[in-house]
Amino acid sequence: MDISVPFRWPVLSQSTVDRVIEQLSVSISIYDRSGVFERFEDRMASYHGRRYAVLFNSGTSALFASYVALGLKPGDRVLCPAYTFLATATPLLSLGIAPVLIDCDDSGNLCPVALAAEMSSEVKAIVVTHMWGLPASIEKIQAVADQYNVPVVEDISHSFGARTSGRLMGTFGKVAAVSLQAQKTLTGGEGGVLLTDDEEVYYRSLAVGHYNKRCKNEIPSSHDLHQIAVTGFGMKFRAHPLAVAIADEQMDSIENVLQQRRSVAAAMMSELSRDEKLKVPYINDDIEPSWYAFVMVSEPRVVDYIVKRAKEIGMVNLDRPLSTCPLNHHSIFRDPGQFKGYYPLLPSSAPVQPPSPNAERVWRGSLKLPVWHEKRDLELARYHVNTLVELSREFES
Numbered sequence: 001m002d003i004s005v006p007f008r009w010p011v012l013s014q015s016t017v018d019r020v021i022e023q024l025s026v027s028i029s030i031y032d033r034s035g036v037f038e039r040f041e042d043r044m045a046s047y048h049g050r051r052y053a054v055l056f057n058s059g060t061s062a063l064f065a066s067y068v069a070l071g072l073k074p075g076d077r078v079l080c081p082a083y084t085f086l087a088t089a090t091p092l093l094s095l096g097i098a099p100v101l102i103d104c105d106d107s108g109n110l111c112p113v114a115l116a117a118e119m120s121s122e123v124k125a126i127v128v129t130h131m132w133g134l135p136a137s138i139e140k141i142q143a144v145a146d147q148y149n150v151p152v153v154e155d156i157s158h159s160f161g162a163r164t165s166g167r168l169m170g171t172f173g174k175v176a177a178v179s180l181q182a183q184k185t186l187t188g189g190e191g192g193v194l195l196t197d198d199e200e201v202y203y204r205s206l207a208v209g210h211y212n213k214r215c216k217n218e219i220p221s222s223h224d225l226h227q228i229a230v231t232g233f234g235m236k237f238r239a240h241p242l243a244v245a246i247a248d249e250q251m252d253s254i255e256n257v258l259q260q261r262r263s264v265a266a267a268m269m270s271e272l273s274r275d276e277k278l279k280v281p282y283i284n285d286d287i288e289p290s291w292y293a294f295v296m297v298s299e300p301r302v303v304d305y306i307v308k309r310a311k312e313i314g315m316v317n318l319d320r321p322l323s324t325c326p327l328n329h330h331s332i333f334r335d336p337g338q339f340k341g342y343y344p345l346l347p348s349s350a351p352v353q354p355p356s357p358n359a360e361r362v363w364r365g366s367l368k369l370p371v372w373h374e375k376r377d378l379e380l381a382r383y384h385v386n387t388l389v390e391l392s393r394e395f396e397s
Protein backbone atom coordinates (compact mmCIF):
# COMPACT_ATOMS: atom_id res chain seq x y z
CA MET A 1 0.00 0.00 0.00
CA ASP A 2 1.32 3.41 -0.91
CA ILE A 3 1.08 5.70 2.10
CA SER A 4 3.01 8.47 0.36
CA VAL A 5 0.06 9.48 -1.84
CA PRO A 6 -1.63 12.59 -0.47
CA PHE A 7 -5.38 12.41 0.08
CA ARG A 8 -7.09 14.37 -2.66
CA TRP A 9 -10.13 16.50 -2.08
CA PRO A 10 -12.39 17.79 -3.55
CA VAL A 11 -13.28 15.58 -6.50
CA LEU A 12 -13.45 17.95 -9.46
CA SER A 13 -14.72 16.19 -12.56
CA GLN A 14 -15.59 17.16 -16.13
CA SER A 15 -19.05 17.92 -14.83
CA THR A 16 -17.55 20.53 -12.43
CA VAL A 17 -15.61 22.09 -15.28
CA ASP A 18 -18.75 22.18 -17.45
CA ARG A 19 -20.74 23.94 -14.76
CA VAL A 20 -18.03 26.55 -14.22
CA ILE A 21 -17.80 27.21 -17.94
CA GLU A 22 -21.57 27.46 -18.16
CA GLN A 23 -21.57 29.97 -15.28
CA LEU A 24 -18.77 31.97 -16.93
CA SER A 25 -21.03 32.60 -19.88
CA VAL A 26 -23.93 33.65 -17.62
CA SER A 27 -22.38 35.94 -15.01
CA ILE A 28 -19.38 36.30 -12.72
CA SER A 29 -21.09 38.77 -10.36
CA ILE A 30 -24.66 38.42 -9.15
CA TYR A 31 -26.20 41.43 -7.38
CA ASP A 32 -29.49 39.86 -6.36
CA ARG A 33 -30.86 36.44 -5.48
CA SER A 34 -31.01 35.12 -9.02
CA GLY A 35 -29.41 32.41 -11.17
CA VAL A 36 -27.04 30.05 -9.42
CA PHE A 37 -27.44 31.95 -6.13
CA GLU A 38 -31.18 31.34 -6.07
CA ARG A 39 -30.81 27.71 -7.11
CA PHE A 40 -28.13 26.96 -4.52
CA GLU A 41 -29.77 28.85 -1.66
CA ASP A 42 -33.05 27.05 -2.35
CA ARG A 43 -31.22 23.74 -2.32
CA MET A 44 -29.48 24.55 0.97
CA ALA A 45 -32.72 25.66 2.59
CA SER A 46 -34.66 22.65 1.40
CA TYR A 47 -31.88 20.14 2.29
CA HIS A 48 -31.96 21.43 5.86
CA GLY A 49 -35.68 22.06 5.94
CA ARG A 50 -35.05 25.69 6.87
CA ARG A 51 -36.87 28.77 5.65
CA TYR A 52 -33.85 30.81 4.64
CA ALA A 53 -30.36 30.15 3.31
CA VAL A 54 -28.13 33.16 2.58
CA LEU A 55 -24.85 32.85 0.69
CA PHE A 56 -21.66 34.53 1.91
CA ASN A 57 -18.12 34.65 0.61
CA SER A 58 -16.83 32.53 3.52
CA GLY A 59 -17.91 30.58 6.56
CA THR A 60 -16.24 33.27 8.68
CA SER A 61 -18.44 36.00 7.21
CA ALA A 62 -21.56 33.79 7.55
CA LEU A 63 -20.69 33.41 11.24
CA PHE A 64 -20.06 37.14 11.58
CA ALA A 65 -23.47 37.83 10.01
CA SER A 66 -25.08 35.32 12.40
CA TYR A 67 -23.69 37.15 15.41
CA VAL A 68 -24.71 40.58 14.14
CA ALA A 69 -28.15 39.29 13.17
CA LEU A 70 -28.72 38.04 16.71
CA GLY A 71 -28.18 41.58 17.94
CA LEU A 72 -25.01 40.80 19.90
CA LYS A 73 -23.26 43.87 21.32
CA PRO A 74 -19.73 44.68 22.54
CA GLY A 75 -19.16 43.19 25.97
CA ASP A 76 -21.98 40.63 25.69
CA ARG A 77 -21.49 37.29 27.39
CA VAL A 78 -21.34 34.56 24.76
CA LEU A 79 -20.49 30.95 25.53
CA CYS A 80 -18.40 29.16 22.96
CA PRO A 81 -16.47 25.86 22.78
CA ALA A 82 -12.94 26.05 24.19
CA TYR A 83 -11.94 23.59 21.46
CA THR A 84 -13.01 24.63 17.99
CA PHE A 85 -11.51 26.11 14.85
CA LEU A 86 -10.59 29.74 15.54
CA ALA A 87 -13.01 31.18 12.94
CA THR A 88 -15.99 29.89 14.92
CA ALA A 89 -15.23 32.62 17.42
CA THR A 90 -12.95 35.26 15.86
CA PRO A 91 -15.96 37.11 14.36
CA LEU A 92 -17.15 37.64 17.95
CA LEU A 93 -13.88 39.38 18.78
CA SER A 94 -14.38 41.71 15.86
CA LEU A 95 -17.72 42.70 17.43
CA GLY A 96 -16.07 43.53 20.75
CA ILE A 97 -17.03 40.24 22.41
CA ALA A 98 -14.47 38.00 24.10
CA PRO A 99 -16.27 34.66 24.37
CA VAL A 100 -16.36 32.53 27.52
CA LEU A 101 -14.57 29.30 26.56
CA ILE A 102 -16.43 26.19 27.68
CA ASP A 103 -14.72 22.83 28.07
CA CYS A 104 -15.48 19.87 25.83
CA ASP A 105 -16.49 16.31 26.69
CA ASP A 106 -14.53 13.19 25.67
CA SER A 107 -15.76 13.54 22.10
CA GLY A 108 -14.05 16.94 21.77
CA ASN A 109 -17.42 18.69 21.55
CA LEU A 110 -18.97 21.32 23.78
CA CYS A 111 -19.84 19.66 27.10
CA PRO A 112 -23.48 20.29 28.11
CA VAL A 113 -22.63 19.95 31.81
CA ALA A 114 -19.80 22.49 31.63
CA LEU A 115 -22.11 24.71 29.60
CA ALA A 116 -24.93 24.52 32.16
CA ALA A 117 -22.46 25.48 34.91
CA GLU A 118 -21.77 28.81 33.15
CA MET A 119 -25.36 29.67 32.28
CA SER A 120 -27.01 32.73 33.74
CA SER A 121 -29.46 35.41 32.70
CA GLU A 122 -26.42 37.37 31.45
CA VAL A 123 -25.69 34.93 28.62
CA LYS A 124 -26.73 36.29 25.22
CA ALA A 125 -25.82 33.40 22.91
CA ILE A 126 -24.33 29.89 22.83
CA VAL A 127 -22.11 28.74 19.99
CA VAL A 128 -21.57 25.09 19.17
CA THR A 129 -19.33 23.33 16.64
CA HIS A 130 -19.73 19.65 15.73
CA MET A 131 -16.00 18.94 15.69
CA TRP A 132 -14.57 16.91 12.85
CA GLY A 133 -18.13 16.04 11.80
CA LEU A 134 -19.15 14.30 15.02
CA PRO A 135 -22.44 15.77 16.28
CA ALA A 136 -22.20 17.49 19.65
CA SER A 137 -24.82 16.64 22.31
CA ILE A 138 -27.00 19.17 20.58
CA GLU A 139 -30.31 18.13 22.14
CA LYS A 140 -28.87 18.59 25.63
CA ILE A 141 -27.21 21.86 24.63
CA GLN A 142 -30.45 23.15 23.13
CA ALA A 143 -32.30 22.15 26.32
CA VAL A 144 -29.85 24.20 28.43
CA ALA A 145 -30.29 27.14 26.02
CA ASP A 146 -34.09 26.87 26.09
CA GLN A 147 -34.12 27.00 29.87
CA TYR A 148 -32.64 30.49 29.62
CA ASN A 149 -34.24 31.42 26.31
CA VAL A 150 -30.82 31.95 24.75
CA PRO A 151 -30.20 31.51 20.99
CA VAL A 152 -27.83 28.80 19.77
CA VAL A 153 -25.54 29.32 16.78
CA GLU A 154 -24.43 26.06 15.17
CA ASP A 155 -21.16 26.10 13.26
CA ILE A 156 -21.70 23.16 10.88
CA SER A 157 -18.54 23.72 8.85
CA HIS A 158 -17.27 20.23 9.81
CA SER A 159 -20.63 18.55 9.97
CA PHE A 160 -22.53 19.16 6.76
CA GLY A 161 -24.84 16.15 6.41
CA ALA A 162 -24.23 14.77 9.93
CA ARG A 163 -27.31 13.66 11.85
CA THR A 164 -28.53 12.90 15.35
CA SER A 165 -31.62 10.66 15.57
CA GLY A 166 -32.14 11.29 11.85
CA ARG A 167 -32.07 15.08 12.26
CA LEU A 168 -29.43 17.10 10.41
CA MET A 169 -26.92 19.33 12.12
CA GLY A 170 -27.77 22.92 11.31
CA THR A 171 -31.45 22.40 12.04
CA PHE A 172 -31.27 22.83 15.82
CA GLY A 173 -29.90 26.32 16.44
CA LYS A 174 -31.70 29.57 15.78
CA VAL A 175 -28.95 30.17 13.23
CA ALA A 176 -26.42 27.86 11.59
CA ALA A 177 -23.41 28.71 9.47
CA VAL A 178 -21.38 26.51 7.16
CA SER A 179 -18.09 27.01 5.35
CA LEU A 180 -17.74 25.95 1.72
CA GLN A 181 -13.93 26.22 1.82
CA ALA A 182 -11.95 23.70 -0.25
CA GLN A 183 -11.43 21.04 2.41
CA LYS A 184 -15.07 20.95 3.43
CA THR A 185 -17.39 18.05 2.60
CA LEU A 186 -19.50 20.39 0.49
CA THR A 187 -17.23 22.89 -1.17
CA GLY A 188 -17.08 25.67 -3.71
CA GLY A 189 -13.42 26.43 -2.98
CA GLU A 190 -14.47 29.40 -0.84
CA GLY A 191 -17.90 30.46 0.40
CA GLY A 192 -20.33 30.17 3.27
CA VAL A 193 -24.03 29.85 3.99
CA LEU A 194 -26.20 31.10 6.83
CA LEU A 195 -29.31 29.05 7.65
CA THR A 196 -32.27 30.17 9.73
CA ASP A 197 -36.05 30.03 10.03
CA ASP A 198 -36.13 33.47 11.60
CA GLU A 199 -37.27 36.28 9.31
CA GLU A 200 -35.58 38.98 11.37
CA VAL A 201 -32.22 37.14 11.35
CA TYR A 202 -32.58 36.78 7.59
CA TYR A 203 -33.19 40.49 6.98
CA ARG A 204 -30.35 41.54 9.26
CA SER A 205 -27.95 39.07 7.66
CA LEU A 206 -28.72 40.65 4.29
CA ALA A 207 -27.90 44.09 5.64
CA VAL A 208 -24.57 42.73 6.97
CA GLY A 209 -23.26 41.54 3.62
CA HIS A 210 -25.58 42.13 0.70
CA TYR A 211 -26.26 45.82 0.29
CA ASN A 212 -28.19 47.43 -2.51
CA LYS A 213 -30.14 45.19 -4.88
CA ARG A 214 -30.63 42.14 -2.62
CA CYS A 215 -31.61 44.25 0.38
CA LYS A 216 -33.91 46.39 -1.75
CA ASN A 217 -35.61 43.31 -3.20
CA GLU A 218 -35.83 41.21 -0.08
CA ILE A 219 -36.21 43.48 2.94
CA PRO A 220 -39.84 44.67 2.90
CA SER A 221 -40.48 48.41 2.76
CA SER A 222 -42.33 48.12 6.07
CA HIS A 223 -39.10 47.03 7.82
CA ASP A 224 -36.84 49.60 9.47
CA LEU A 225 -33.82 48.21 7.61
CA HIS A 226 -35.36 48.95 4.24
CA GLN A 227 -34.30 52.57 4.79
CA ILE A 228 -30.66 51.45 4.59
CA ALA A 229 -31.17 48.82 1.90
CA VAL A 230 -28.88 50.66 -0.51
CA THR A 231 -25.95 50.92 1.91
CA GLY A 232 -26.47 48.02 4.31
CA PHE A 233 -24.34 48.27 7.46
CA GLY A 234 -21.21 48.95 5.44
CA MET A 235 -19.67 45.65 4.40
CA LYS A 236 -20.02 43.40 1.40
CA PHE A 237 -19.62 39.63 1.83
CA ARG A 238 -21.19 38.49 -1.41
CA ALA A 239 -20.19 35.05 -2.76
CA HIS A 240 -18.49 34.49 -6.12
CA PRO A 241 -20.82 32.88 -8.68
CA LEU A 242 -18.10 30.51 -9.91
CA ALA A 243 -17.59 29.22 -6.37
CA VAL A 244 -21.34 28.76 -6.01
CA ALA A 245 -21.51 26.94 -9.36
CA ILE A 246 -18.86 24.53 -8.05
CA ALA A 247 -20.71 24.01 -4.75
CA ASP A 248 -23.97 23.48 -6.62
CA GLU A 249 -22.35 20.79 -8.75
CA GLN A 250 -20.76 19.16 -5.70
CA MET A 251 -24.15 19.06 -4.03
CA ASP A 252 -25.34 16.62 -6.74
CA SER A 253 -23.12 13.93 -5.25
CA ILE A 254 -23.19 14.87 -1.57
CA GLU A 255 -25.29 11.93 -0.37
CA ASN A 256 -23.04 9.53 -2.23
CA VAL A 257 -19.93 11.13 -0.69
CA LEU A 258 -21.43 10.98 2.81
CA GLN A 259 -22.43 7.35 2.30
CA GLN A 260 -18.98 6.38 1.04
CA ARG A 261 -17.26 8.17 3.89
CA ARG A 262 -19.51 6.37 6.36
CA SER A 263 -18.60 2.95 5.01
CA VAL A 264 -14.88 3.77 4.88
CA ALA A 265 -15.01 5.17 8.42
CA ALA A 266 -16.76 2.01 9.63
CA ALA A 267 -13.91 -0.06 8.20
CA MET A 268 -11.35 2.24 9.86
CA MET A 269 -13.20 1.98 13.17
CA SER A 270 -13.21 -1.79 13.06
CA GLU A 271 -9.42 -1.84 12.66
CA LEU A 272 -9.06 0.33 15.67
CA SER A 273 -11.40 -1.41 18.06
CA ARG A 274 -8.78 -4.08 18.74
CA ASP A 275 -6.45 -1.48 20.15
CA GLU A 276 -6.43 0.11 23.53
CA LYS A 277 -4.13 3.07 23.02
CA LEU A 278 -5.84 4.81 20.12
CA LYS A 279 -9.50 5.62 20.58
CA VAL A 280 -12.14 7.21 18.43
CA PRO A 281 -14.73 9.13 20.38
CA TYR A 282 -17.60 6.92 21.50
CA ILE A 283 -20.37 7.11 18.93
CA ASN A 284 -23.95 6.34 19.94
CA ASP A 285 -26.15 4.34 17.59
CA ASP A 286 -28.34 7.36 16.87
CA ILE A 287 -25.40 9.45 15.59
CA GLU A 288 -24.32 9.63 11.94
CA PRO A 289 -21.15 11.73 11.68
CA SER A 290 -20.25 13.44 8.42
CA TRP A 291 -16.70 12.05 8.81
CA TYR A 292 -15.03 15.31 7.84
CA ALA A 293 -11.99 13.66 9.45
CA PHE A 294 -11.14 10.52 11.41
CA VAL A 295 -9.77 11.68 14.72
CA MET A 296 -8.20 9.30 17.21
CA VAL A 297 -7.26 10.30 20.72
CA SER A 298 -4.42 8.86 22.76
CA GLU A 299 -1.89 9.96 25.35
CA PRO A 300 0.26 12.85 24.12
CA ARG A 301 3.51 10.85 24.49
CA VAL A 302 2.04 8.04 22.36
CA VAL A 303 0.97 10.65 19.80
CA ASP A 304 4.47 12.20 19.80
CA TYR A 305 5.95 8.79 19.09
CA ILE A 306 3.46 7.86 16.37
CA VAL A 307 3.83 11.21 14.59
CA LYS A 308 7.62 10.82 14.57
CA ARG A 309 7.50 7.23 13.29
CA ALA A 310 4.78 7.96 10.72
CA LYS A 311 7.00 10.66 9.28
CA GLU A 312 9.94 8.24 9.14
CA ILE A 313 7.92 5.67 7.18
CA GLY A 314 6.53 8.33 4.81
CA MET A 315 2.88 8.37 5.88
CA VAL A 316 1.85 11.74 4.50
CA ASN A 317 -1.83 11.78 5.43
CA LEU A 318 -1.43 11.64 9.19
CA ASP A 319 -1.98 15.03 10.75
CA ARG A 320 -1.70 16.37 14.25
CA PRO A 321 -4.10 19.34 14.37
CA LEU A 322 -2.05 22.31 15.52
CA SER A 323 -3.86 25.56 14.72
CA THR A 324 -7.19 23.90 15.54
CA CYS A 325 -6.35 24.10 19.22
CA PRO A 326 -8.04 25.31 22.42
CA LEU A 327 -8.80 28.94 21.68
CA ASN A 328 -6.95 30.24 24.72
CA HIS A 329 -3.71 29.24 22.98
CA HIS A 330 -4.26 32.17 20.61
CA SER A 331 -3.09 35.55 21.95
CA ILE A 332 -6.10 37.30 20.45
CA PHE A 333 -8.46 35.29 22.71
CA ARG A 334 -6.24 35.49 25.80
CA ASP A 335 -5.56 39.19 25.64
CA PRO A 336 -7.51 40.94 22.87
CA GLY A 337 -6.95 44.33 24.50
CA GLN A 338 -3.26 44.15 23.61
CA PHE A 339 -4.22 44.56 19.94
CA LYS A 340 -6.87 47.22 20.36
CA GLY A 341 -4.44 49.86 19.10
CA TYR A 342 -4.52 48.12 15.74
CA TYR A 343 -8.23 47.32 15.74
CA PRO A 344 -10.21 49.42 18.22
CA LEU A 345 -13.33 47.27 17.95
CA LEU A 346 -11.63 44.41 19.81
CA PRO A 347 -12.74 43.83 23.42
CA SER A 348 -10.47 45.37 26.07
CA SER A 349 -10.05 42.12 27.97
CA ALA A 350 -11.10 38.50 28.09
CA PRO A 351 -13.44 37.17 30.79
CA VAL A 352 -12.12 34.94 33.57
CA GLN A 353 -12.24 31.59 31.84
CA PRO A 354 -13.57 28.39 33.41
CA PRO A 355 -11.01 25.55 33.36
CA SER A 356 -10.90 23.47 30.19
CA PRO A 357 -8.72 20.43 30.94
CA ASN A 358 -10.59 18.16 28.51
CA ALA A 359 -10.04 20.55 25.60
CA GLU A 360 -6.32 20.48 26.35
CA ARG A 361 -6.22 16.69 26.73
CA VAL A 362 -8.27 15.95 23.60
CA TRP A 363 -6.27 18.40 21.50
CA ARG A 364 -2.84 17.22 22.70
CA GLY A 365 -3.86 13.61 22.20
CA SER A 366 -5.41 13.95 18.74
CA LEU A 367 -4.26 12.27 15.57
CA LYS A 368 -6.17 12.91 12.38
CA LEU A 369 -6.56 10.92 9.19
CA PRO A 370 -8.72 11.85 6.22
CA VAL A 371 -11.74 9.68 5.51
CA TRP A 372 -11.39 8.39 1.98
CA HIS A 373 -14.49 8.50 -0.15
CA GLU A 374 -14.15 5.86 -2.80
CA LYS A 375 -14.65 2.09 -2.53
CA ARG A 376 -11.23 1.43 -4.02
CA ASP A 377 -9.67 3.31 -1.09
CA LEU A 378 -11.17 1.03 1.54
CA GLU A 379 -8.05 -1.11 1.89
CA LEU A 380 -5.82 1.95 1.90
CA ALA A 381 -7.87 3.43 4.73
CA ARG A 382 -7.72 0.19 6.73
CA TYR A 383 -3.99 -0.03 6.11
CA HIS A 384 -3.42 3.47 7.53
CA VAL A 385 -5.26 2.66 10.74
CA ASN A 386 -3.55 -0.71 11.05
CA THR A 387 -0.14 0.91 10.65
CA LEU A 388 -0.95 3.41 13.38
CA VAL A 389 -2.05 0.59 15.66
CA GLU A 390 1.27 -1.15 15.03
CA LEU A 391 3.19 2.04 15.74
CA SER A 392 1.31 2.48 19.00
CA ARG A 393 2.31 -1.07 19.95
CA GLU A 394 5.92 -0.31 19.12
CA PHE A 395 5.72 2.45 21.69
CA GLU A 396 4.89 -0.15 24.34
CA SER A 397 7.96 -2.24 23.60
Ligand SMILES: Cc1ncc(COP(=O)(O)O)c(C=O)c1O
Pocket residue numbers: 057058059060061084085087088129155157158179180181190191192
Ligand atom coordinates in the same frame (compact mmCIF):
# COMPACT_ATOMS: atom_id res chain seq x y z
C1 LIG B 1 -15.29 24.86 12.24
C2 LIG B 1 -15.01 25.96 11.25
N1 LIG B 1 -15.62 27.13 11.41
C3 LIG B 1 -15.43 28.15 10.56
C4 LIG B 1 -14.57 28.03 9.49
C5 LIG B 1 -14.32 29.23 8.62
O1 LIG B 1 -14.74 29.03 7.33
P1 LIG B 1 -14.06 29.81 6.10
O2 LIG B 1 -12.70 29.27 5.96
O3 LIG B 1 -14.95 29.47 4.95
O4 LIG B 1 -14.10 31.24 6.44
C6 LIG B 1 -13.93 26.82 9.26
C7 LIG B 1 -13.07 26.64 8.07
O5 LIG B 1 -11.97 26.46 7.94
C8 LIG B 1 -14.12 25.75 10.19
O6 LIG B 1 -13.48 24.59 10.05
